[in-house]
Amino acid sequence: MKTLTTNEQHTRVLRAAYQAWMNAAELRQARLRNKRFTYGDQWGDLVKDYQGRVMTERDHLAEQGCESITNNLIRQMVKTIVGRFRSQYIKREDGPTSTPSQVSMDNELDELDSRALEEFLISGCCIQRVDLYHEPGESDHVRVDNVNINKIFTGTMNDTRAWDCELIGQLHDLNIAQLLRRVADGNQRKAAWVRRLYTDGAENRLADFTTRLGADSQLGTDFWHAADGKCRAIEVWTLESREVIVCHNRREGTLTVEPARTIHRLKNKPEMSTRWDIATVWHCRWFSPMGDLLTEYDSPWPHGSHPFVVKLYPLTDGEVHAVVEDLIDSQKHVNRMISLLDHVMRSSAKGVLLFPETALPDGWTWEDARRCWSNANGLLPYNPQYSDAKPEQINANSGNSSAFQMIELQMKLFEEISGVSSALKGKSPTVNSANAYQLQSENANIALSDVFDTFEAFRRQRDRKIKSLEPIQC
DSSP states (O other): OOOOOHHHHHHHHHHHHHHHHHHTHHHHHHHHHHHHHHTTOOSOOEEEOTTOOEEEHHHHHHHTTOOOOOOOHHHHHHHHHHHHHIIIIISOTTOSOOOOHHHHHHHTHHHHHHHHHHHHHHHSEEEEEEEEEOOTTSOOEEEEEEOOGGGEEEOOOOOTTOTTOOEEEEEEEEOHHHHHHHHSTTOHHHHHHHHHHTTSSHHHHHHHHHHHHTOOTTTOHHHHOOSTTOEEEEEEEEEEEEEEEEEEETTTTEEEEEEGGGHHHHHTOTTEEEEEEEEEEEEEEEEOTTSOEEEEEEOOSTTOSOSEEEEESEEETTEEOOTGGGGHHHHHHHHHHHHHHHHHHHHSOEEEEEOOGGGSOTTOOHHHHHHHHHSTTOOOOOOTTSOSOOOEEEEOOOOOHHHHHHHHHHHHHHHHHHOOOTTTTTOOOSSSOHHHHHHHHHHHHHHTHHHHHHHHHHHHHHHHHHHHHGGGOO
């Protein structure tokens, strides 16, 4: 088996990171569509007309003379669930989480978790980063941040707890000062080297590197390029295996793990018993988009893992399906029915006056008749001398009871699918019995218990990482 050089190993890690990011392209596209529907852009799906032209549903409806009307039920559902989470979990004194109060206050975890839950409903993913943050002249403190799904990538996972994760990373858009603080390790010479990497022919080097790597320059642009003229840095964490020596010091009664290369030195100590073994460690590498290794280190934290907390839902066969995804078809049908009903009402005859030409009085113009008819107390004469015809107003019944029934049915189906009933929204009870209403509320909570409990498992996992960092704070 060929032994890879250090540069080849680093290139292979970066290639695996790029492939992991590309594998999530479908997930990012699904999230983008779910986000559009959540925040009101619900007529942007592409369709074909009878001529085979591709256009948005909004344009297709406009060509038929209809107005695209949006009644955003999805947004109301998301707000209801987030509001229920705030009232039941965050404000409850005996809540299921035990987040350190100071860390919670410093990072405003209540707000972060609410936004993370909103993201969880939209994309089926919630990702936070728990790290130690250092300011010059200040002690380290725990920092928690929500991570945008467009900036994260992971290897293939099938365990809902993410215990089978072996690769995870984040794309960073940093100004040069932030980048140097992250990767220069306080070394002025290294900082000057990093600065040159991002200035001296960076674009040409990037094009050459992506070509050698076999990356798709059309599809993978967002992986390599930062926005707003910032510097793109690629942080990659990998779970790696290493040969180690387990050492038992019989004199001191201690057990330590040393690198395998120290075996000869350890064998010369008579008080030391050694045993060869394999250990796994999370290793971090920071790359420039040109393939340069900026810095690397093993996990420095007591938990020995990466800084990310990940929850993907439901992760059946490794697939992610958001709550919002199940509601889009019902939402589209409601919008179509309302738009159709609006078109029928606008197209129906309303207050049209049939005025026979022979009945127009002598000396009157049609403008005179129109002005008189539009007045509240107007008197409209007509001349019946040529016929018995008289002016008649037409008021067609534009209400379509079947259309209203269809809309009502879709609204009920939406509640059934989402699990957000009127009882969960806090609306007035539809039953007279207090016990019956309480049962309705409990059933409504049961329908969403899977979402809430899954998110609570995510928060507990996050809190464990926070607690593991407490002892090393100064």
